[in-house]
Amino acid sequence: MKFGTKAIHAGVEADETTGAIMTPIYQTSTYVQEEVGSHKGYEYSRTSNPTRHALEKNLAAIENGKYGACFGSGLAAIDCVIKMLNPGDEVISTNDLYGGTFRLFKTIFEKYGIIFHFVGMTNPIAVEAAVNENTKLIWVETPTNPMMNIIDIEAMAEISKKAGAWLCVDNTFATPYLQNPLDLGADIVMHSATKYLGGHSDVVMGALVTSNDQIAKEMYRIQNASGAVTAPMDSFLVLRGIKTLHLRVQRHCENGEKVANFLGAHPKVDKVYWPGLESHANHDIAKKQMRGFGGMISFSLVGNKLQDAHKVLKNVKVFALAESLGGVESLIGHPATMTHASIPKEEREKIGVVDSLIRLSVGVEDADDIIEDLRQALA
Numbered sequence: 001m002k003f004g005t006k007a008i009h010a011g012v013e014a015d016e017t018t019g020a021i022m023t024p025i026y027q028t029s030t031y032v033q034e035e036v037g038s039h040k041g042y043e044y045s046r047t048s049n050p051t052r053h054a055l056e057k058n059l060a061a062i063e064n065g066k067y068g069a070c071f072g073s074g075l076a077a078i079d080c081v082i083k084m085l086n087p088g089d090e091v092i093s094t095n096d097l098y099g100g101t102f103r104l105f106k107t108i109f110e111k112y113g114i115i116f117h118f119v120g121m122t123n124p125i126a127v128e129a130a131v132n133e134n135t136k137l138i139w140v141e142t143p144t145n146p147m148m149n150i151i152d153i154e155a156m157a158e159i160s161k162k163a164g165a166w167l168c169v170d171n172t173f174a175t176p177y178l179q180n181p182l183d184l185g186a187d188i189v190m191h192s193a194t195k196y197l198g199g200h201s202d203v204v205m206g207a208l209v210t211s212n213d214q215i216a217k218e219m220y221r222i223q224n225a226s227g228a229v230t231a232p233m234d235s236f237l238v239l240r241g242i243k244t245l246h247l248r249v250q251r252h253c254e255n256g257e258k259v260a261n262f263l264g265a266h267p268k269v270d271k272v273y274w275p276g277l278e279s280h281a282n283h284d285i286a287k288k289q290m291r292g293f294g295g296m297i298s299f300s301l302v303g304n305k306l307q308d309a310h311k312v313l314k315n316v317k318v319f320a321l322a323e324s325l326g327g328v329e330s331l332i333g334h335p336a337t338m339t340h341a342s343i344p345k346e347e348r349e350k351i352g353v354v355d356s357l358i359r360l361s362v363g364v365e366d367a368d369d370i371i372e373d374l375r376q377a378l379a
């Protein structure tokens with residue numbers, strides 16, 4: 001089955017009792033058993049719930065994996081992966097990681113004896129150099145936030161296999177419609193379903209997908225034992241969101257390209273970071289592993305003045321100033337004072353997060369209105 005068909009149908013069957021085409025919201029904590037040990041496959045909703053189960057099967061299908069699991073947030077899904085490790089195990093990750101992931105690694109798991117290394121992953125040699133006999137996990141995010149760096153998933157898979165470590169890819173920015181890390185050699189895919197999968201800025205949720213039986217066993221064990229599960233209503237909303245994922249992402253890509261080209265030609269814009277541009281440093285790798293380049297764009301202003309960036313953020317009307325991304329509505333943010341404010345200025349600038357950098361999550365409104373909004377705000 002092709003992507004759009006799977007997005008709509010995988011994991012979803014007409015309700016047996018009523019024929020309802022939409023998966024019901026099974027708002028129940030427990031399930032009546034006929035006699036001890038005899039039930040219909042569900043015992044308690046932390047362990048399993050039919051609405052969540054339908055979504056988990058759907059997620060596995062659209063990521064070309066065997067097993068899916070949903071969590072209360074993207075971070076709860078990442079938390080599950082790190083809980084598969086033991087004290088003394090080492091993790092290699094990128095130096096421009098999503099801030100929340102960095103905080104989880106450093107402030108929660110480091111004190112339990114797990115060791116994290118952060119390297120520039122666009123250079124596979126730097127990753128190889130950080131490998132030792134304790135390396136158990138390579139954690140990749142691509143494209144990265146907010147610099148849109150592209151990391152070569154196949155190269156990372158080669159390194160992880162040689163090291164006997166697992167490779168996990170945070171596929172939140174790309175979505176399964178544009179990139180399937182399991183097909184490129186990853187062992188686990190992670191999503192913040194809060195973003196494009198949900199797609200309507202109305203749910204916080206995380207997900208993992210794997211085809212590895214051993215990892216799946218641990219994943220479901222921790223999901224049940226730690227209990228950071230998703231609610232039936234939220235599962236329903238994301239299941240509904242995924243039905244239009246391919247349509248939405250197609251439009252995000254089209255609008256992203258138009259906005260990137262507009263910004264690239266604007267006299268007040270200095271640099272534009274969008275993996276679809278030939279000028280992008282990792283454009284070749286993006287072309288190799290992605291089927292499109294999405295709607296996430298960052299750009300800096302000529303003169304690099306903080307006040308100028310703030311003026312643009314204040315003057316936009318279609319764009320909303322907000323954290324998060326991946327919804328139908330266009331959002332605008334300022335990494336230096338929002339998502340990356342906790343990183344010292346010098347460190348921030350080393351990875352490219354300068355004072356005038358602006359990040360866009362280009363939505364699916366009409367491109368003309370989005371571009372006109374940026375034109376008047378830049379003026």
Ligand SMILES: *Cc1c(COP(=O)(O)O)cnc(C)c1O
Pocket residue numbers: 073074075076098100101141145170172173191192193194195204205206
């Ligand atoms: C938002 C995000 C997360 C965290 O997900 P939550 O659902 O907010 O917990 C992780 N990785 C990336 C790339 C994200 O954008």
